[in-house]
Amino acid sequence: MLAIRHLSKTYHADRSLVPAVNDVSLDVPRGSFFTLLGPSGCGKTTILQCIAGLETPDRGEIEIDGAPVYSSTLNINEPPNRRRLGMVFQSYAVWPHMTVFENVAFPLRQSRPRLSRQEIGTRTKAALASVRLDGVADKLAPFLSGGQQQRVALARALVHEPRLLLLDEPLSNLDAKLREEMRTEIGRLVRELGITAVFVTHDQIEALTMSDSIALMDGGRVVQQGAPHDIYYRPQSAFAARFVGNGNIIPGRVALGPDAEGNAEIVTPFGRVGCRLPTGVAHGSNIDVIVRPDAMRVCNGEAPTEETLNFFRIQISQASFIGDFIEGIAHAGPATLRVRLGPHTAIQPPYVAVVEVLTDRCVVLPRRD
Numbered sequence: 001m002l003a004i005r006h007l008s009k010t011y012h013a014d015r016s017l018v019p020a021v022n023d024v025s026l027d028v029p030r031g032s033f034f035t036l037l038g039p040s041g042c043g044k045t046t047i048l049q050c051i052a053g054l055e056t057p058d059r060g061e062i063e064i065d066g067a068p069v070y071s072s073t074l075n076i077n078e079p080p081n082r083r084r085l086g087m088v089f090q091s092y093a094v095w096p097h098m099t100v101f102e103n104v105a106f107p108l109r110q111s112r113p114r115l116s117r118q119e120i121g122t123r124t125k126a127a128l129a130s131v132r133l134d135g136v137a138d139k140l141a142p143f144l145s146g147g148q149q150q151r152v153a154l155a156r157a158l159v160h161e162p163r164l165l166l167l168d169e170p171l172s173n174l175d176a177k178l179r180e181e182m183r184t185e186i187g188r189l190v191r192e193l194g195i196t197a198v199f200v201t202h203d204q205i206e207a208l209t210m211s212d213s214i215a216l217m218d219g220g221r222v223v224q225q226g227a228p229h230d231i232y233y234r235p236q237s238a239f240a241a242r243f244v245g246n247g248n249i250i251p252g253r254v255a256l257g258p259d260a261e262g263n264a265e266i267v268t269p270f271g272r273v274g275c276r277l278p279t280g281v282a283h284g285s286n287i288d289v290i291v292r293p294d295a296m297r298v299c300n301g302e303a304p305t306e307e308t309l310n311f312f313r314i315q316i317s318q319a320s321f322i323g324d325f326i327e328g329i330a331h332a333g334p335a336t337l338r339v340r341l342g343p344h345t346a347i348q349p350p351y352v353a354v355v356e357v358l359t360d361r362c363v364v365l366p367r368r369d
């Protein structure tokens with residue numbers, strides 16, 4: 001539906017060059033909810049603005065519905081209003097002097113050929129109903145809550161039935177409770193209407209819960225792309241493991257093996273683990289073991305000896321009560337390990353615990369250093 005090929009964009013600011021987007025290629029299937037996820041400054045907004053036609057790329061191709069809207073090779077650059085897209089920004093950008101109805105009707109009043117009053121009325125009311133704002137159509141926008149203003153922006157983006165809905169961090173200005181509500185609401189709406197959405201966020205929870213597919217970005221590039229489950233459980237880099245899911249990254253070395261099946265023993269600062277290695281990782285290599293909270297079990301009872309594989313005896317030096325769990329932090333040299341303990345664990349650091357590492361849920365990555 002949306003295809004981006006080799007998109008690059010460098011800003012020229014104060015005689016310095018800022019490479020914002022660097023050779024990005026993406027495919028967004030029709031009807032899918034696609035998310036650009038990454039830290040602030042990684043180029044997400046720039047990509048969205050290039051899709052919308054609000055920024056001009058340096059080179060690359062952007063195709064919507066099989067037709068180029070931008071192409072550096074064919075010298076095509078369609079103006080934003082011809083691209084038929086809907087856009088929602090982080091700042092709601094609703095007009096304060098207009099009623100809710102007028103805000104949403106605005107794009108229809110601008111459209112050429114002109115639409116009849118009746119047509120505008122019908123379509124505006126339908127858009128308001130879809131975001132559950134039909135009760136406040138006559139209110140002036142500033143009298144609405146933040147969540148309602150966000151819905152106005154959403155209805156306005158949807159009213160002219162865009163080919164593609166672009167959402168740039170639309171939930172960042174809402175408080176936690178409302179953010180969760182709007183997350184569900186936007187997800188529902190996009191699926192009900194069957195529209196294709198490109199969503200931008202730096203929030204891993206938003207990305208994981210809302211998306212069919214995620215492109216994880218770092219420094220202007222897409223570093224990994226896949227379904228939320230893949231991105232979470234199969235990080236391809238330490239960056240991905242750290243950015244999504246708070247993975248522990250434990251440095252280690254392949255001390256025994258790998259055997260014909262790829263099984264090996266790894267020495268880490270916390271203890272030894274038996275793990276399957278990815279192909280190409282040889283005996284003696286330095287690697288990182290990614291251990292997420294759900295790949296560990298804190299054990300009671302008999303402490304295993306130091307040679308027992310997959311059991312770490314750790315000393316927790318710091319503990320934080322999070323609500324439904326306690327997060328304990330243990331150090332071994334420069335390496336740290338975060339573990340989750342039951343919320344009622346009586347823990348007084350320094351506290352010695354034994355954790356079992358569930359190695360089939362761990363990921364081993366070759367270390368690049």
Ligand SMILES: Nc1ncnc2c1ncn2[C@@H]1O[C@H](COP(=O)(O)OP(=O)(O)O)[C@@H](O)[C@H]1O
Pocket residue numbers: 011012013018019020038039040041042043044045046047
């Ligand atoms: N108009 C601009 N002029 C100069 N630099 C910009 C401009 N817009 C963005 N940048 C820079 O480009 C990079 C990518 O920005 P942006 O696409 O906004 O990232 P994100 O949305 O992921 O936070 C950043 O380094 C940012 O400072």
Ligand SMILES: [Mg+2]
Pocket residue numbers: 044045046
């Ligand atoms: Mg941005």
